[in-house]
Amino acid sequence: MISFFRKIRQKLLEGNKTANYLKYAAGEIFLVVIGILIALQVNNWNEDRKALRSEEQFLKNIKSELIRDKEYLRKIKDLAHHKIQLFEQLKTKLPDIYYTDKPLLDSLMREYFINLETFFPLTGTFDAGVSGNEISSYRNEVLKTQVFNLYNASYGRLNRYRDIMIDRWDYFVRSYSYERFSGQLGQMDEKDLEKLQGDLAYITKMFELYLQRLTEADLEIQRILDEEN
Numbered sequence: 001m002i003s004f005f006r007k008i009r010q011k012l013l014e015g016n017k018t019a020n021y022l023k024y025a026a027g028e029i030f031l032v033v034i035g036i037l038i039a040l041q042v043n044n045w046n047e048d049r050k051a052l053r054s055e056e057q058f059l060k061n062i063k064s065e066l067i068r069d070k071e072y073l074r075k076i077k078d079l080a081h082h083k084i085q086l087f088e089q090l091k092t093k094l095p096d097i098y099y100t101d102k103p104l105l106d107s108l109m110r111e112y113f114i115n116l117e118t119f120f121p122l123t124g125t126f127d128a129g130v131s132g133n134e135i136s137s138y139r140n141e142v143l144k145t146q147v148f149n150l151y152n153a154s155y156g157r158l159n160r161y162r163d164i165m166i167d168r169w170d171y172f173v174r175s176y177s178y179e180r181f182s183g184q185l186g187q188m189d190e191k192d193l194e195k196l197q198g199d200l201a202y203i204t205k206m207f208e209l210y211l212q213r214l215t216e217a218d219l220e221i222q223r224i225l226d227e228e229n
Contacts, residue, residue, distance in 0.1 A: 055138045061125040062147065066221050069121050073218045076119045080211040086112045087204040094200075095193050098185065106184045112200070113180040116169045118162045119214060126151045143227050150220045158213050165210050172203045 086108055097105045126147065129135035138144050173180050176196070188196065 054134055055140075058125060058129050058135070058138065059140075059143075062129075063225060065122040065125050066225060069119075070218060070221050070225075073119055073214055073221070076117055077211060077214050077218070079117050080207045080214065083112060083207050084204055084211070087200055090200060091197065094197050095190065098188065098193055102185070109179060109185060110183045113173065113176070116166065118166060118210075119158065119217075120162075121151075121155050121158075123151060123155070140227075143224065146220070146224045146227060150217070150224060154217045154220050158217050161210060161213050165206055168203060168206050172199060175199065 090105075090108055090112070094105065126135075135144065135147075176199075179185050185196075
């Protein structure tokens with residue numbers, strides 16, 4: 001093709017047909033420009049397709065992780081709620097049943113001392129989208145804002161509160177290590193029972209606040225899943 005155009009140029013120059021040569025040259029430039037524009041358009045089209053596929057895969061993966069997060073949240077919420085319910089039984093009865101029904105008290109305390117479980121979100125898909133800066137090009141602005149709010153704000157607050165919760169729980173169970181490992185309350189006088197009641201009230205308040213944070217995150221996840229659908 002190149003040699004074909006070269007021969008045409010040579011014939012026009014040899015025949016001293018300057019005007020025709022200029023017209024030909026202009027036409028050749030026009031064809032080159034059109035070819036470049038078409039190539040750019042095809043390239044843009046291919047890039048758009050890649051971006052669309054990337055966004056679709058991101059949404060698919062983020063949805064899968066959020067569904068698992070939601071299931072995990074439900075489990076942690078149930079455990080926190082159970083400890084709150086246990087304290088409801090203990091807060092008014094603790095001194096009395098220590099003397100009248102210690103086996104029941106020991107049973108309730110054993111349940112309360114069951115190991116703490118906390119929520120650790122899955123962040124692989126979000127981290128990958130942010131590190132490659134791909135997420136900034138995604139078209140769904142509403143969903144993108146919701147995802148950023150969940151991972152950077154809600155999960156951030158939840159993670160910080162989780163760390164505080166773990167620290168307070170560790171201190172609590174160390175303070176009552178005998179009761180935790182033996183499954184029985186040791187010898188306590190009224191002052192000891194009052195302190196135990198106060199410590200239970202404090203740690204249960206922490207569970208209540210943690211449950212609130214978990215519920216807020218759960219609602220945000222559901223909004224994202226509803227938007228994505």
